[in-house]
Amino acid sequence: MIETEAWVLHQGDGSRQPGQLVLEQFSFSEPDDTEVLAEPLYGTWEGNMTHAMTRNPVDVCRLRMERRIVLGNAGVVRVVETGKNVTRCRPGDVCVVIPIGKPDSQGYPIEVYGYDNRGSVGLLAKRTKLREDQLIPLPRETRYSLLQWAGTSVRxxxxxxxxxxxxxxxxxxxxxxxxxxxxxxxxxxxxxxxxxxxxxxxxxxxxxxxxxxxxxxxxxxxxxxxxxxxxxxxxxxxxxxxxxxxxxxxxxxxxxxxxxxxxxxxxxxxxxxxxxxxxxxxxxxxxxxxxxxxxxxxxxxxxxxxxxxxxxxxxxxxxxxxxxTHGSSYEGGDAAIADAEAAGEILPVGDDVYDWARIPQLAEDFAAGRIRGYFPIYKVNGA
Incomplete structure (x- = not known):
């Protein structure tokens, strides 16, 4: 088992009372031959994270039939280890996350990683595991910062x-x-x-x-x-x-x-x-x-x-x-990231960058409409 520190959301009691993020240890199984172990660097707060915390329209923990979950499905990660069958990335690669939890026959998400996909461990954790079809390596000579890619990636x-x-x-x-x-x-x-x-x-x-x-x-x-x-x-x-x-x-x-x-x-x-x-x-x-x-x-x-x-x-x-439509396929995400780099359409990141310890404040500010820009970023293992 992998043990990591994470901001965790607990299942509600059925009353639809909003949940809170709790900093605690979280464990998950070792990556298999098709998965990678990764360190989230930066994430961006998404509306679905607020939906999960407010339990509106559903209690996502109950939907997943899990007592505790880790949210977060947009950002950049560094690959630490890869399974022996992984070919799209290698240790040390920095990748953007494409949150395909459960895909359909065409590769489009039915369930979203880090939200309603059962068993997924989102980016509000110091370590997580992902499938290789959820990771797109960034160009090694990219013109843009990891903060910019965190804000751009899934969007x-x-x-x-x-x-x-x-x-x-x-x-x-x-x-x-x-x-x-x-x-x-x-x-x-x-x-x-x-x-x-x-x-x-x-x-x-x-x-x-x-x-x-x-x-x-x-x-x-x-x-x-x-x-x-x-x-x-x-x-x-x-x-x-x-x-x-x-x-x-x-x-x-x-x-x-x-x-x-x-x-x-x-x-x-x-x-x-x-x-x-x-x-x-x-x-x-x-x-x-x-x-x-x-x-x-x-x-x-x-x-x-x-x-x-x-x-x-x-x-x-x-x-x-x-x-x-709902999300992107891996192929679409790969094409989109290449297109964003080539066209110079990386989205602007403002001053809304929250340290690891202030992530609950980010959740509160987002829900209250206090975020000034479009891309509230949180640090996990980033500099």
Whole structure:
């Protein structure tokens, strides 16, 4: 058995009370011939880690049927030892993690390493083990820091895979070969931001919605039009409140009008061709109203809620395409990392870097919305 220090989440008591990270010893079995023993260097805090701690939508420990788990599925690790059948990496390699827990027949994740994949030991541990198809060695002469790769890794791979499908679907509708220059907008975090960089490179006009000054500054610095969420803060739809609370309904309606006015203003009245919505339920109603004819709604996440309600006739008549993807295959992740290095689209890392001892504070700050940038990084064995 391997013994290591880790920040551990314990199973809840069934009451859905939020959990806490506890620093304690954690053990796991020795790597087999197809696995590697690795030291996490830097990780980036993901929304699914907060979902796990808040036990929303599920208690992941109970889902995995494990009393204790270690979270963390995005970052960079150093390979310590490799099994005799491992060929993709070797001891000493620094690799980004592609969190394919349980893959389907095409190599896409059904379960996510470091989240809902049973038996996986995430990056909130001083040591862990991974399969070789979860690790992509970084270029030895990379131009970028490990902190930058920690922030980019899974986000860029997920964005790259989703954009590949989204762009192909949008372009497939223009059978006469005459397509307008698309307006692409995004709600969400780092994945949406990475996807907008890919859209910008494809010649699209891009905009990103954010609600704090630092994020708006980062967006603008990347050549993406910033849209200030604070101009329509009441744009958060709750069906029950909308039906029962007239004050809420009035405030929501005003916010929706302000949002759609901003959309028309920034798209010259055309509305949004492709909307990357990784928030979900609270903004879906407004997102769909903002879509142009032949518009595409695409998503890889559900930060604010999982459920969808829409009118099928409206979506059919508008010729809207809805796309849902989840993570990347190994091959897609490998291509995405190579593409990021070649194109120079490594995502910017700000000042949100937390030492090992302050990881619970990072969890608290993320849940409370106190993270200023898109890429909160934590150190494990990093310098």
């Amino acid at each position: 860029y791979a997920t964005a790259w895979d989703n954009w590949r499908v989204t762009w192909a679907c949008w372009r497939s509708q223009w059978t006469n070969g005459i397509a307008p220059t698309p307006h692409v907008w995004g709600w969400g975090g780092g994945v949406a931001l990475a996807e907008l960089l890919l859209a910008k490179r494809a010649g699209c006009r891009v905009a990103m919605i954010a609600s704090n000054s630092e994020r708006l500054r980062q967006i603008s610095a990347l050549g993406i039009t910033p849209v200030d969420r604070r101009e329509f803060l009441e744009l958060s739809f709750d069906a029950a409140r909308h039906g029962a609370d007239i004050d809420y309904r009035t405030a929501y309606a005003a916010a929706e009008v302000a949002f759609l006015r901003k959309v028309r203003q920034l798209t010259d009245g055309q509305r949004v061709s492709i909307f990357i919505d990784n928030i979900g339920t609270p903004v879906l109603r407004a997102t769909l109203k903002a879509l142009a004819r032949y518009g595409v709604l695409t998503t890889v996440g559900w930060e604010g809620g999982t459920d969808m309600q829409f009118r099928r006739p409206t979506e059919c008549i508008g010729r809207h395409i809805h796309i849902f």
